[in-house]
Structures are given as C-alpha cells and as structure tokens.
Amino acid sequence: MKNSPSLAQRSLAAVWHPCTQMQRAAAVPPLAIVRGQGPWLFDEAGGRYFDTSSSWWVNLFGHADARINAALKDQLDTLAHVMLAGCTHAPAVELAERLSALTDGVLGHCFFASDGASAVEIALKMSFHHWRNRGRGDKREFVCLRQGYHGETLGALAVTDVAVFRDAYDPLLMRAHQVMSPDARQAGPGESAADVAERAAAELETLLAERHQHIAALILEPLVQGATGMAFHDPAYLRAARRLCDQYEVTLIADEIAVGCGRTGTFFAFEQAALAGQPRIWPDLICLSKGISGGYLPLSLVLARDSIYDAFLDDDVARGFLHSHSYTGNALACRAACEVLARFDDDKVLERNRQQAATLSAALAPLARDPRIENFRHIGMIWAFDVCDALVGPRFAERFHLAGRAHELLIRPIGRTVYLMPPYLLDEALSDWLAQRLLATLNDVLNQTPPDADRPPEPPTA
Numbered sequence: 001m002k003n004s005p006s007l008a009q010r011s012l013a014a015v016w017h018p019c020t021q022m023q024r025a026a027a028v029p030p031l032a033i034v035r036g037q038g039p040w041l042f043d044e045a046g047g048r049y050f051d052t053s054s055s056w057w058v059n060l061f062g063h064a065d066a067r068i069n070a071a072l073k074d075q076l077d078t079l080a081h082v083m084l085a086g087c088t089h090a091p092a093v094e095l096a097e098r099l100s101a102l103t104d105g106v107l108g109h110c111f112f113a114s115d116g117a118s119a120v121e122i123a124l125k126m127s128f129h130h131w132r133n134r135g136r137g138d139k140r141e142f143v144c145l146r147q148g149y150h151g152e153t154l155g156a157l158a159v160t161d162v163a164v165f166r167d168a169y170d171p172l173l174m175r176a177h178q179v180m181s182p183d184a185r186q187a188g189p190g191e192s193a194a195d196v197a198e199r200a201a202a203e204l205e206t207l208l209a210e211r212h213q214h215i216a217a218l219i220l221e222p223l224v225q226g227a228t229g230m231a232f233h234d235p236a237y238l239r240a241a242r243r244l245c246d247q248y249e250v251t252l253i254a255d256e257i258a259v260g261c262g263r264t265g266t267f268f269a270f271e272q273a274a275l276a277g278q279p280r281i282w283p284d285l286i287c288l289s290k291g292i293s294g295g296y297l298p299l300s301l302v303l304a305r306d307s308i309y310d311a312f313l314d315d316d317v318a319r320g321f322l323h324s325h326s327y328t329g330n331a332l333a334c335r336a337a338c339e340v341l342a343r344f345d346d347d348k349v350l351e352r353n354r355q356q357a358a359t360l361s362a363a364l365a366p367l368a369r370d371p372r373i374e375n376f377r378h379i380g381m382i383w384a385f386d387v388c389d390a391l392v393g394p395r396f397a398e399r400f401h402l403a404g405r406a407h408e409l410l411i412r413p414i415g416r417t418v419y420l421m422p423p424y425l426l427d428e429a430l431s432d433w434l435a436q437r438l439l440a441t442l443n444d445v446l447n448q449t450p451p452d453a454d455r456p457p458e459p460p461t462a
C-alpha cells in the first residue's frame, strides 16, 4: 500500500482538469479534498484550507450545511429527477414562484438549465427568438462589455472578452459588438466611478443609436465583472443601460451568475440600479446559477419578463422555446435552491452579511493601506485588490496560490488581482485569522525571488 499513488497522482493520470494547463499541473498538483465542513476543506493528509472563493463562487453557507443536507436527504428519498417536459414537480414550482416574487413578479417565468454558460445561451436565444416571433428577425446582433465574461460555450464565449479563454476559439465565434467597460479603475484624475459609467454609457448609446434595428440584446454582469479580475462599476451604468435598452428596443440581459444570491449586498445585484427612494428597476432577463443551489448541485435558470414569455405563445410549435437539457430543473438541485432561498428569509442573510462584511473590512483595513497594493475595493461579500504591477513577477497567481496553501488558504488570484469571495459565515475571529493569513501570504510571495524572472506575465485565469 505504501507505494500506491496518491489521489492527486491518480487524478493527474486520469482527470483532465478544468481551466488548467495540464503540462503545468504536476508543478501545482491538485489538492485531494476528502471532506468539507463550513468554510473549511480537508485534504487526504489532514491539512485544512479556508475556501476563500467559495469553490468558484458557488458555496454560500459553507460545506456540509446541516439544513441543505437534510433537505437533500429528504428529496433523495422522494424524487431525485424527472424530465421537466410533460412533467413538473414541487421543488421546481416552488423555486420559480419564490424567484418571481423576489422580482416583485416582474420576471414571472423561470426557465431551468444546468450550468451558468447554458443559462447565457438560453438568454441569447430567447432574446433573438422573441424578436423573431414579433416580426423583428433582423434583430440578431448582441452587445457585450469589454472585459466581460459569460462562460465557455461558443455562444457565451462570443459575448466574452477575456482573451485567454476566448482567443483560441475566435474563428468559431459569432461576431458581437463590444462596448466600453464601466470599470471604475479607468477613472482619470478628478473623475469619479459615476463619470466613468457615464462615458461608457455614451459609447453604448452611440452604438445603439446606429445599429438598434439589428441589435437583439445587451448582456452585462451587473456591478462586478468577475472573471476579468473583479472590476467594479457604478450602478449609474445599469440605470443608463436600462434607459437606453428601453429607448432602442433592446433586450437587457443581466448575467447574475456570479453576482446574484446576495454577493453584492442585495439578492440581485441589479436591485442597486434604483435610486434611493425610487421603485426598483429590472432587466428583461436574469441569468442565475452558482450560489442558487448553495454550491451543492449544478443548476442555472433564466428569469424572463412576461412580454418575452408571451412572444412565444402560438399554435405553431416551432414558435415556442424548444430549448432543453436532460437535467433541466433537476429536483434535487431545485430542492437545494429552495432551501437556500428559505435560508435568506429565515436567517436574515442579507442583514447578517452586512455585519459580516463590516467585520472583515475592519480586519482588512491595514492591508487596504499597504503601499504594495492598489485599487482595494469591496462590495457586499466581495473584496479585491491589485498587487502593484512592478512587484508581481512571473507566475504570480500560481505562486500566490501555492503560498496560500502553506497558510491554510485555498486562494486563486486572477492575474495580479487577489480577491476574497468567502462563504457567508464569517465571525470576528475568522475575519482576523483570514486577514492575517492573507497578509502573510502576500509577504511570502513578494519576498520570494520569482523563478524565471525574465518570463512574461501569464494571462489571468479565474
């Protein structure tokens, strides 16, 4: 037994890992995780790691959460899965009803899928097809933001602007219009985040004024462009996008796959588009995934306005939205999601997150002032900063990740952007510990002599 290969070695021999250059994987072998509890992951050697990115932004209430576990065990003994065409089941209906209520009933229909990228495909298809059904088949172009990320399938990549994921497939992709990102870091001297948003909105307006007869939809990540490196923008951009999409008859798609489920402080990030004291405004389609099932099971969905849903109602089958995936509306995943939403109500999650965020922000205050970093930023349950360009050196993200392991952190910077998107269960002791370990990791990495110092920096990956 002594010489039998470890789980990590067997994995490198048999598993093709996602978002990974496998030639490099031996130098950074995967952590062989055998158990999760709360914010902690435990490896086969007994080491523990704080899940700083909630396992790619999916885990909300920690691993092995007692309530979600109990709900899933109950569902497992009742109904694991049944196809959603010609059948329905209580978890899907309850989930759709609850989500509709969260949008004040404005986005009253829920279309289910599995991963985030499939929700993006659905939203793009729905927009185009609904215009076609309304006699506007010439509206077939999409607009996306520079630095945006919407997933890895061909349709989602076509509206993505993260070169390392997109460029190899560029010859295969449909052409989309890209407009200026409202990323607040672009502010010039004396300019505010709202000014940047205004400049970006002006560019969007120019495009829509010229091409709106051919444009079906604008897709954006509200408030935070995640995978590009946690680029934040002012909510004024969302207000402007809503106004322009109304004016030019363009579907507004909010990709809340990463920022939904309370991540930015409100359940939907788009809720922050409303001015204080004014009624909430909504996009036409919302894509949701990741946190909606608490990080347990693959589930995504698209919430749609009645005006879009109604455009598909017809005697002609082909004018319906015939998209499907085998596991669409999986009962186990929907049950987990219902439990997640119940938790938001019962545990006053948004309110408690505000307290947790204040505690971690206080613990991170010294780091925020560290001269080796810039653009320290925080919204809801996301914290990010950029390590100064001159200090990062080659393989920064990889070296930071490895140094983090030694400090019991599972952390994956995006390029030179270090971020925390922890599960929603911080307390003061954990916040202090996290801040201290993050600083220790930064110190270790910046005190290293980087290997291959003459190598160019690697493109950022999430």
Ligand SMILES: Cc1ncc(COP(=O)(O)O)c(C=O)c1O
Pocket: 115, 116, 117, 118, 120, 149, 150, 151, 152, 221, 226, 227, 255, 256, 257, 258, 259, 289, 290
């Ligand atoms: C904003 C956004 N959209 C879409 C996706 C794709 O989701 P999935 O990886 O589940 O396909 C992601 C994944 O990170 C994302 O951040």
